[in-house]
Amino acid sequence: MENLGALALLLAFCLSVYAIGGSLIGKWKRKPFLTLSAERAVYSVWFLVTAAVGVLVYSLIAGDFRLAYVASNTNRAMPWYYKFSAWWGGQAGSLLLWGWILSCYSAVVVFQNRRKFRDMMPYVVTVLMIVQSFFLLLVGFVISPFNILVQGKGIVDVGDGRGLNPLLQYWTMLIHPPILYLGYVGFVVPFAFAMASLITKQPGDDWIFTTRRWAIVTWFFQSTGILLGAGWAYAVLGWGGYWGWDPVENASLLPWLTSTAFLHSVLMQEKKGMMKVWNMVLVSATFFLCIFGTTLTRTGLVSSVHAFAQSDIGTYFLTFLAVGIAATVYLILDRLDYLKSESRMEAVVSRESSFLFNNLILIASCFSILWGTLFPIISEKVTGEKISVDGPFFNRVNIPIGLFLLFLTGVGPLIAWRRSSLESLKKAFLWPVVASVLLIAMLIAIGIRHPFALVSFGLCLFVACTILSEFFKGAQAIRAKNGMNWVAATVQLTHRNTRRYGGYLVHMGIVAMFIGFTGAAFNIDTTVEAAKGDSFQLGHYQLTVRDIADSDNENYTSRKATIDVSKGGSHIATLYPERRYYKASQQPSSEVAIRRRLNEDLYLNFAGGSDTKSATIQAYVFPLVSWIWIGFWILFAGTIVCLIPSKVRLQYARTEVVGITRNYAEIQN
Amino acid sequence: MNTYAKFALLVVAIIGTLAWLAAGGINETKTYYKTISEVQAMGEKAQDKRIRVGGDIEPGSIVRNGKEVRFTIHQDAVKMNVVYSGAEPLPDTFKEGSQALADGKLRSDGVFQASKIQAKCASKYEAKPVQKPAIQQKQAAL
Numbered sequence: 001m002e003n004l005g006a007l008a009l010l011l012a013f014c015l016s017v018y019a020i021g022g023s024l025i026g027k028w029k030r031k032p033f034l035t036l037s038a039e040r041a042v043y044s045v046w047f048l049v050t051a052a053v054g055v056l057v058y059s060l061i062a063g064d065f066r067l068a069y070v071a072s073n074t075n076r077a078m079p080w081y082y083k084f085s086a087w088w089g090g091q092a093g094s095l096l097l098w099g100w101i102l103s104c105y106s107a108v109v110v111f112q113n114r115r116k117f118r119d120m121m122p123y124v125v126t127v128l129m130i131v132q133s134f135f136l137l138l139v140g141f142v143i144s145p146f147n148i149l150v151q152g153k154g155i156v157d158v159g160d161g162r163g164l165n166p167l168l169q170y171w172t173m174l175i176h177p178p179i180l181y182l183g184y185v186g187f188v189v190p191f192a193f194a195m196a197s198l199i200t201k202q203p204g205d206d207w208i209f210t211t212r213r214w215a216i217v218t219w220f221f222q223s224t225g226i227l228l229g230a231g232w233a234y235a236v237l238g239w240g241g242y243w244g245w246d247p248v249e250n251a252s253l254l255p256w257l258t259s260t261a262f263l264h265s266v267l268m269q270e271k272k273g274m275m276k277v278w279n280m281v282l283v284s285a286t287f288f289l290c291i292f293g294t295t296l297t298r299t300g301l302v303s304s305v306h307a308f309a310q311s312d313i314g315t316y317f318l319t320f321l322a323v324g325i326a327a328t329v330y331l332i333l334d335r336l337d338y339l340k341s342e343s344r345m346e347a348v349v350s351r352e353s354s355f356l357f358n359n360l361i362l363i364a365s366c367f368s369i370l371w372g373t374l375f376p377i378i379s380e381k382v383t384g385e386k387i388s389v390d391g392p393f394f395n396r397v398n399i400p401i402g403l404f405l406l407f408l409t410g411v412g413p414l415i416a417w418r419r420s421s422l423e424s425l426k427k428a429f430l431w432p433v434v435a436s437v438l439l440i441a442m443l444i445a446i447g448i449r450h451p452f453a454l455v456s457f458g459l460c461l462f463v464a465c466t467i468l469s470e471f472f473k474g475a476q477a478i479r480a481k482n483g484m485n486w487v488a489a490t491v492q493l494t495h496r497n498t499r500r501y502g503g504y505l506v507h508m509g510i511v512a513m514f515i516g517f518t519g520a521a522f523n524i525d526t527t528v529e530a531a532k533g534d535s536f537q538l539g540h541y542q543l544t545v546r547d548i549a550d551s552d553n554e555n556y557t558s559r560k561a562t563i564d565v566s567k568g569g570s571h572i573a574t575l576y577p578e579r580r581y582y583k584a585s586q587q588p589s590s591e592v593a594i595r596r597r598l599n600e601d602l603y604l605n606f607a608g609g610s611d612t613k614s615a616t617i618q619a620y621v622f623p624l625v626s627w628i629w630i631g632f633w634i635l636f637a638g639t640i641v642c643l644i645p646s647k648v649r650l651q652y653a654r655t656e657v658v659g660i661t662r663n664y665a666e667i668q669n
Numbered sequence: 670m671n672t673y674a675k676f677a678l679l680v681v682a683i684i685g686t687l688a689w690l691a692a693g694g695i696n697e698t699k700t701y702y703k704t705i706s707e708v709q710a711m712g713e714k715a716q717d718k719r720i721r722v723g724g725d726i727e728p729g730s731i732v733r734n735g736k737e738v739r740f741t742i743h744q745d746a747v748k749m750n751v752v753y754s755g756a757e758p759l760p761d762t763f764k765e766g767s768q769a770l771a772d773g774k775l776r777s778d779g780v781f782q783a784s785k786i787q788a789k790c791a792s793k794y795e796a797k798p799v800q801k802p803a804i805q806q807k808q809a810a811l
Contacts, residue, residue, distance in 0.1 A: 205748035
């Protein structure tokens with residue numbers, strides 16, 4: 001069985017190498033059949049990798065404990081869905097998942113474009129298959145998931161395995177890695193099209209139009225993956241936070257930042273023919289940061305609390321990155337002539353400039369996070385001393401960045417292209433500014449003094465107002481014309497230009513998240529050693545430990561506290577924080593108890609206790625944290641809207657704009 | 670002033686502010702990674718820098734006294750006493766024999782005052798392969 005899996009991977013590797021050669025030679029020698037056979041090879045690669053995955057998943061679920069991978073990631077007591085998720089529970093399996101997702105994407109791309117872009121496709125296939133063969137090389141030859149345990153000349157069946165880490169036995173962890181990978185891997189496609197466009201010296205923006213949906217969908221997967229990870233940390237890890245600026249978390253954020261910048265700056269290229277080089281740089285940076293993120297998480301390059309496997313595949317990754325980046329930089333420099341901008345920046349206060357600053361600030365954030373993450377390595381190389389930086393560093397740089405971005409989110413969509421007059425600015429922003437100033441004054445009046453929090457709440461309201469006014473103005477115009485009701489008019493408006501209004505919805509989601517992030521300024525917590533019957537106070541909550549009891553089942557032993565929560569003298573909830581000790585993996589784990597409300601979460605963690613007489617309880621109040629998850633759902637809705645085709649086909653009058661610009665320049669002269 | 674000069678000025682201002690913030694942030698939070706023997710060799714200098722020192726927790730050395738926890742870490746033969754009295758309870762993985770990373774400063778009496786403890790089993794996410802001695806993994810026969 002495992003031989004079949006290993007064989008499938010080996011064949012898939014050979015075929016992916018064939019696809020590279022086939023499409024290149026087919027293109028150069030003008031042999032369409034060779035090119036076609038390379039495209040067929042892409043399907044075969046998908047089939048073979050899927051077969052290998054099938055073998056691995058079968059072995060995991062059937063419990064074939066001769067396989068090292070099965071024995072170290074599952075045990076018999078685990079339910080089947082955790083056995084299935086053990087596919088990506090370990091090193092080899094998660095690389096296989098990467099490769100499998102890529103093979104699926106490649107097959108879809110080849111199928112979608114089987115009659116289009118005959119010129120570019122061979123190169124698209126080449127880029128995709130280079131990445132594919134790299135990952136197949138890793139899982140096929142370096143760390144195979146199909147290794148078996150042998151002793152001397154005999155195969156060993158260990159009978160039962162060590163089980164999946166208990167921290168990972170949680171529903172978000174079932175889907176977090178695959179979803180994050182869907183996002184990571186997905187950016188290969190826009191990258192492949194961008195490179196193909198460069199190689200074939202395409203004058204137009206075909207690669208952007210074709211991959212627009214890819215970019216949006218993979219961006220959404222990245223966002224989801226990051227937030228699922230945050231949600232998991234919050235609900236499972238018991239340290240009471242959702243983000244810790246750990247290298248592994250940072251690694252997932254870096255490509256998200258560049259891809260967000262990309263999604264915005266492609267609009268500039270579509271509408272104005274500007275920032276062409278920059279878009280090439282962004283799409284490549286995103287792709288390489290995805291690979292870099294995989295490198296960080298998979299090789300232990302920087303020490304992290306996540307502490308994934310330390311292994312020697314780092315060299316492979318770094319070589320791949322170095323060669324890839326060098327080739328991309330060469331290509332972009334060589335083709336600069338084809339990437340000339342079609343118009344110029346005209347004024348500092350204009351839509352163009354808001355895009356420019358949005359990009360600048362996202363890249364600055366990305367760079368600061370990259371710098372902070374790699375600081376131990378850089379400082380060791382430069383000064384010989386290994387120095388690390390902590391959360392406060394990241395916060396200090398990224399809180400102002402975040403607030404500035406929020407500001408741009410509000411301003412950008414409302415100012416005119418090219419230049420804005422003071423009069424139009426006043427018209428657009430008067431009421432939002434008044435509203436947010438009033439809000440800040442009110443918040444100061446009720447005693448909030450935290451400067452960042454005040455600014456953030458003010459900006460959140462400002463952005464919300466500007467977005468709502470956009471919907472309002474549009475809907476009113478439709479109402480005036482067709483006499484529809486508000487809801488129908490809004491739907492109609494959104495349907496006319498789904499990308500614009502879906503984008504606004506996404507912005508709304510971001511605003512909700514910022515409300516949630518800002519809540520962190522008001523967190524309170526306490527740690528108490530409480531015996532049965534003791535009470536303690538946190539904020540306006542009165543907490544009483546009613547009981548502490550032990551229990552035992554085949555998977556784990558546990559100690560659970562029963563805590564009564566009352567507010568203002570009346571009982572409002574009973575929470576059960578618990579501490580488990582998993583038998584198979586011999587690891588303890590906390591089951592935190594959370595009372596989630598829109599205004600604040602009450603969060604209890606059973607932190608320790610040597611007997612059932614008393615327990616160490618950590619209690620936290622997290623104001624507004626639920627808004628982060630609400631923000632996610634708004635963002636989800638917004639993304640869906642973006643993906644619905646617009647009812648009115650938009651024609652961007654690019655040539656006209658260029659013409660006007662030239663006339664304008666002549667008048668100036 | 671032409672538009673591009675204005676842009677350049679703004680960009681420089683933004684980048685400058687961020688760089689200034691970043692530099693401050695680095696100075697404020699930088700922590701030196703040191704081994705136990707390096708910390709001891711630093712002498713008095715170790716008392717005013719934030720240091721992260723790592724080692725294995727000596728079996729039997731953990732003494733809990735209310736919120737204060739004392740233990741000894743060692744790397745090969747060099748040992749160091751650590752005291753922790755932070756608000757956060759110690760992580761699940763903190764136990765005898767596991768690897769601990771202590772963040773803090775050296776006190777004048779030679780005891781390391783930790784403000785944060787991270788602990789790690791030999792490997793946390795990747796469970797060790799179930800190996801008995803002399804069992805090796807081998808590539809499936811191809």
